[in-house]
Amino acid sequence: MDPVIILTVLFISGLIVEAMTGAIAAGELKMDLFGVLVVANVTAFGGGVVRDLILGSSPMLFISKPELLFLTSAFALIMVLIARYFDKLRWAFLALDALGMITFTIVGAIRAQDMGFGMGVASIAGFTTGVFGGILRDILCNRIPLAFQKELYASVSIVSVWIYLLLEHFGLPMSFIVIFTLLFGFCFRMLALKYDWRVPQFVYEVNKPRN
Amino acid sequence: MDPVIILTVLFISGLIVEAMTGAIAAGELKMDLFGVLVVANVTAFGGGVVRDLILGSSPMLFISKPELLFLTSAFALIMVLIARYFDKLRWAFLALDALGMITFTIVGAIRAQDMGFGMGVASIAGFTTGVFGGILRDILCNRIPLAFQKELYASVSIVSVWIYLLLEHFGLPMSFIVIFTLLFGFCFRMLALKYDWRVPQFVYEVNKPRN
Amino acid sequence: MDPVIILTVLFISGLIVEAMTGAIAAGELKMDLFGVLVVANVTAFGGGVVRDLILGSSPMLFISKPELLFLTSAFALIMVLIARYFDKLRWAFLALDALGMITFTIVGAIRAQDMGFGMGVASIAGFTTGVFGGILRDILCNRIPLAFQKELYASVSIVSVWIYLLLEHFGLPMSFIVIFTLLFGFCFRMLALKYDWRVPQFVYEVNKPRN
Numbered sequence: 001m002d003p004v005i006i007l008t009v010l011f012i013s014g015l016i017v018e019a020m021t022g023a024i025a026a027g028e029l030k031m032d033l034f035g036v037l038v039v040a041n042v043t044a045f046g047g048g049v050v051r052d053l054i055l056g057s058s059p060m061l062f063i064s065k066p067e068l069l070f071l072t073s074a075f076a077l078i079m080v081l082i083a084r085y086f087d088k089l090r091w092a093f094l095a096l097d098a099l100g101m102i103t104f105t106i107v108g109a110i111r112a113q114d115m116g117f118g119m120g121v122a123s124i125a126g127f128t129t130g131v132f133g134g135i136l137r138d139i140l141c142n143r144i145p146l147a148f149q150k151e152l153y154a155s156v157s158i159v160s161v162w163i164y165l166l167l168e169h170f171g172l173p174m175s176f177i178v179i180f181t182l183l184f185g186f187c188f189r190m191l192a193l194k195y196d197w198r199v200p201q202f203v204y205e206v207n208k209p210r211n
Numbered sequence: 212m213d214p215v216i217i218l219t220v221l222f223i224s225g226l227i228v229e230a231m232t233g234a235i236a237a238g239e240l241k242m243d244l245f246g247v248l249v250v251a252n253v254t255a256f257g258g259g260v261v262r263d264l265i266l267g268s269s270p271m272l273f274i275s276k277p278e279l280l281f282l283t284s285a286f287a288l289i290m291v292l293i294a295r296y297f298d299k300l301r302w303a304f305l306a307l308d309a310l311g312m313i314t315f316t317i318v319g320a321i322r323a324q325d326m327g328f329g330m331g332v333a334s335i336a337g338f339t340t341g342v343f344g345g346i347l348r349d350i351l352c353n354r355i356p357l358a359f360q361k362e363l364y365a366s367v368s369i370v371s372v373w374i375y376l377l378l379e380h381f382g383l384p385m386s387f388i389v390i391f392t393l394l395f396g397f398c399f400r401m402l403a404l405k406y407d408w409r410v411p412q413f414v415y416e417v418n419k420p421r422n
Numbered sequence: 423m424d425p426v427i428i429l430t431v432l433f434i435s436g437l438i439v440e441a442m443t444g445a446i447a448a449g450e451l452k453m454d455l456f457g458v459l460v461v462a463n464v465t466a467f468g469g470g471v472v473r474d475l476i477l478g479s480s481p482m483l484f485i486s487k488p489e490l491l492f493l494t495s496a497f498a499l500i501m502v503l504i505a506r507y508f509d510k511l512r513w514a515f516l517a518l519d520a521l522g523m524i525t526f527t528i529v530g531a532i533r534a535q536d537m538g539f540g541m542g543v544a545s546i547a548g549f550t551t552g553v554f555g556g557i558l559r560d561i562l563c564n565r566i567p568l569a570f571q572k573e574l575y576a577s578v579s580i581v582s583v584w585i586y587l588l589l590e591h592f593g594l595p596m597s598f599i600v601i602f603t604l605l606f607g608f609c610f611r612m613l614a615l616k617y618d619w620r621v622p623q624f625v626y627e628v629n630k631p632r633n
Contacts, residue, residue, distance in 0.1 A: 035359025246570025
C-alpha cells in the first residue's frame with residue numbers, strides 16, 4: 001500500500017480526533033460552543049503550528065488549506081452531540097488518537113527532513129507535531145498538560161520518531177518503515193493504556209514557605 | 212470621513228483599552244507593577260502578534276513602532292491609579308473595548324488581504340487579531356479565557372469580519388463598509404452585554420475516574 | 423578577559439541553571455520524567471525562542487545546535503537526583519540563576535543589534551530573552567508567573583539591558599560594558615533577594631459579581 005495514502009488518511013483522521021479531544025476538554029470546563037471550536041482547532045492544528053514556528057516553515061496548514069477548519073469544526077460539533085455516548089466509545093477513541101499522534105509524529109519528521117534538517121531536528125519536529133497540540137489544549141483549558149502526567153504518550157511519540165528515523169537511515173523501503181512505525185507506536189500506546197505503564201514521576205516536596 | 216483615519220484613531224484607542232483590561236486582570240492577581248506592564252502590553256499587542264506569527268508577516272507592530280509601548284504602558288499605569296473608579300466607568304470601558312475589538316478585527320483582515328490571502332484566511336486573521344490578545348492575557352493570568360465563557364465576544368468578532376468581507380466582496384465603498392461594520396459590531400456587542408446573550412454552552416460531566 | 427568567552431561560559435551555565443529550575447517546577451507538580459525534560463528545555467530555551475519569534479530571526483538555537491538539548495536534559499535529570507539537597511544549594515543556585523538571566527538579557531540585546539535594530543527593540547529583545555523562559559515554564563506548570571510576583575527579577579533584566587545599551591552608546595569598551603553590566607545586575611538581584619526588595623503591587627479587588 002502506498003505510504004503517502006496511508007499517512008494522508010491517518011493524518012486527516014488524526015486532525016478530526018484531536019479536534020474531538022479538544023471539544024471534550026472544553027466541555028469539561030463548560031465553555032460555550034465558540035470556545036469549543038477554538039479549543040478543538042488549536043488542539044488539531046497546534047502541534048503543526050508550533051513545529052512550523054520553530055522550523056521557520058510556512059505557510060501553515062490551516063492557512064494554505066483553510067477548508068480543513070470546516071472539517072475539524074464539524075466533528076467538534078458532532079462530539080458535542082454524541083458526548084453522552086463518549087464512555088462507550090472510549091477505546092475506539094483512544095485507538096484513533098494513538099494512530100493520529102503517531103501519524104502527526106511521522107509527518108512532522110518528514111517535514112523537517114524535506115527542509116534539509118538532520119535526524120536531531122527531525123526528531124524534535126516529529127515530537128513537537130505529535131504532542132504539542134494536546135499541550136496547547138491543556139494550556140488553554142488551564143490545566144497541567146496530560147502528556148506529562150498520565151500513561152505513556154509523549155514517550156511513545158519520541159520512541160516512534162527515532163524508530164522511523166533509524167529504519168530510514170538504514171535504507172529500508174518507505175512503505176515498510178511507515179507501516180512498521182505506525183504498528184509499533186500503536187501497540188506501544190495501547191499496551192501502555194491497558195497496563196497503565198508510566199514514566200517514573202519526579203516528586204519535589206516544597207518544605208519551606210516560598211511565598 | 213476617511214475610513215483610514217477612523218480605523219487609526221480607533222486602533223490606537225483599542226490598544227489603550229486592551230492594555231487597561233490587562234492591567235485590571237493583573238491587579239486582580241495582585242501582581243507587581245512590572246507584571247501589570249507585561250500583561251497589559253501582551254493584551255494590547257498579543258492579537259496582532261499571533262496573527263503575524265500564523266501569517267508569517269513581519270515586522271510586528273511593537274517592533275516597528277516600539278514607541279507605542281510607552282503609550283500602552285502609560286495607560287496601564289493610569290489604570291492602576293484610577294482602578295477604584297473602575298466600576299463607575301464600566302460601561303464607557305466596555306463600549307471602548309467593543310470598538311477596539313472590532314477595529315482590531317477589521318485591521319487584521321485587511322493585513323491578510325494586503326498579503327494576498329483570500330477571504331477564508333482574512334477571516335481567520337481578523338478573528339485572531341480581535342480576540343487572541345485577551346486569550347493570551349487570560350493564559351498569563353492563569354484563568355480560563357473569558358472569550359469562551361461570557362457574553363458574546365468572539366462571536367461578535369467572527370460575524371463582524373464576515374460582514375466586512377462580504378460587503379467588500381460586493382464592491383461597496385470602503386468608507387461605508389468600515390463604518391457599517393463598526394456600528395453593527397458595536398451594537399451587537401452592547402446588546403449582548405445588556406441582555407446577556409450567550410452562545411449555548413457545552414457541558415461535559417466527567418462521571419468516571421479517568422486516571 | 424575576552425567578553426565573548428565570558429558571555430559564552432555564562433550563557434551555557436545559564437541554560438543549565440534555567441533547565442534545572444524547570445525540572446524543580448515540574449517536580450513540584452509531580453510530573454513524570456518526560457514532563458521534567460520538556461519543562462526544563464522550554465525554560466532553558468524559551469526566552470530565546472520568544473525573542474526569535476518576535477524579531478523574525480532564525481534558525482533558533484536548539485535547531486542550529488540540537489546537541490545542546492543533551493546538555494540541558496542531562497542537568498535536568500541530575501537535578502532530579504540531587505533535589506533533596508536543593509535547599510542547601512539554594513543560594514548557589516540563585517546566584518547562578520541571576521548570572522544566567524543577565525547573560526541572557528545581554529545576549530538577546532546583542533542579537534537584536536546584530537540584526538540592525540535600535541536601542542528600543544534591543545531592550546525588548548534583551549528583556550524577552552532574560553525573562554520569558556521562566557514565564558513559559560510557569561504557564562506550562564499552570565501557575566501565575568513568578569517574575570510578576572516575587573522579589574525583583576524582571577526589573578533587574580530591564581535595568582541591566584538599559585545600562586548595557588547606554589554604556590555602549592557612550593562608546594565604552596565592550597569588555598568593560600559586559601563585565602560592569604554583569605556585576606551590576608548580579609549585585610542588584612542578590613541584594614533584592616537578601617532584603618526582599620519588591621516592586622509595588624497593584625491590588626484590584628473585585629467587589630461585584632461579574633458573571
